[in-house]
Amino acid sequence: xxxxxxxxxxxxxxxxxxxxxxxxxxxxxxxxxxxxxxxxxxxxxxxxxxxxxxxxxxxxxxxxxxxxxxxxxxxxxxxxxxxxxxxxxxxxxxxxxxxxxxxxxxxxxxxxxxxxxxxxxxxxxxxxxxxxxxxxxxxxxxxxxxxx
Ligand SMILES: CC(C)(COP(=O)(O)OP(=O)(O)OC[C@H]1O[C@@H](n2cnc3c(N)ncnc32)[C@H](O)[C@@H]1OP(=O)(O)O)[C@@H](O)C(=O)NCCC(=O)NCCS
Numbered sequence: 001x002x003x004x005x006x007x008x009x010x011x012x013x014x015x016x017x018x019x020x021x022x023x024x025x026x027x028x029x030x031x032x033x034x035x036x037x038x039x040x041x042x043x044x045x046x047x048x049x050x051x052x053x054x055x056x057x058x059x060x061x062x063x064x065x066x067x068x069x070x071x072x073x074x075x076x077x078x079x080x081x082x083x084x085x086x087x088x089x090x091x092x093x094x095x096x097x098x099x100x101x102x103x104x105x106x107x108x109x110x111x112x113x114x115x116x117x118x119x120x121x122x123x124x125x126x127x128x129x130x131x132x133x134x135x136x137x138x139x140x141x142x143x144x145x146x147x148x
Contacts, residue, residue: 005096007056007068014057015040017064025083028117030140055081060093068097076110076146077101082120098127098147108148115141 010018019040026032035043047053053071057064066084070077079101084093101109113120115134121143125131129145136142 004061005093005100006059007100008059010044010055010057012044015044017057018067021067021083021085022081024086028083028114028120030112030114030137030142053080058084058093058097060088063088065093068101070101070105072107073110076108077105079109079111082111094123095127102128102147108146110144110146112142112144115143121145 008014019035019037022029022035026034047055052073053069055069056067058066058068064085065088067081068083069080071080082094098109109129111124111129112135113124115121124145124147127147129147131143132146133144134141135144
């Protein structure tokens with residue numbers, strides 16, 4: 001099963017796919033503003049020049065099914081932009097993604113989640129993450145979870 005998932009580094013031609021996916025799932029992101037074409041282009045330039053962050057499209061059986069980013073934070077790898085497109089959820093894809101990253105990562109995996117996103121928190125706990133703290137930023141409570 002593991003072999004059916006691949007990670008594709010994002011390219012200019014993926015920006016519209018990413019923008020639409022992100023705008024359809026704004027409620028899960030800390031910055032939930034609508035992403036415009038120009039905002040997306042600026043963001044892409046910024047992350048292209050950041051060698052610490054790698055942004056991927058998750059491919060399952062040749063199909064784009066979601067996104068994830070990995071940022072080297074020194075002691076940990078921080079996961080971001082964790083998103084499986086709605087029709088592909090609850091099929092074990094994120095479990096496979098975490099298994100792969102956990103195997104290849106030399107460091108614990110770290111993630112911050114909106115405290116109100118109980119479903120995602122439940123998924124992380126099922127996948128072996130542990131709650132390590134909480135922080136409130138801009139009146140919003142975030143939980144920090146880590147998988148060693
Ligand atoms: C959270 C998310 C990434 C999980 O992806 P997924 O591919 O659907 O997860 P999986 O199918 O691999 O499920 C992993 C485990 O969690 C369970 N699970 C998945 N979704 C669940 C839900 N909504 N409620 C309860 N359990 C759930 C699965 O049953 C599975 O457990 P099992 O293997 O013991 O049966 C996906 O639901 C998503 O993209 N949500 C919206 C965006 C989001 O909240 N991102 C996180 C922001 S930090």
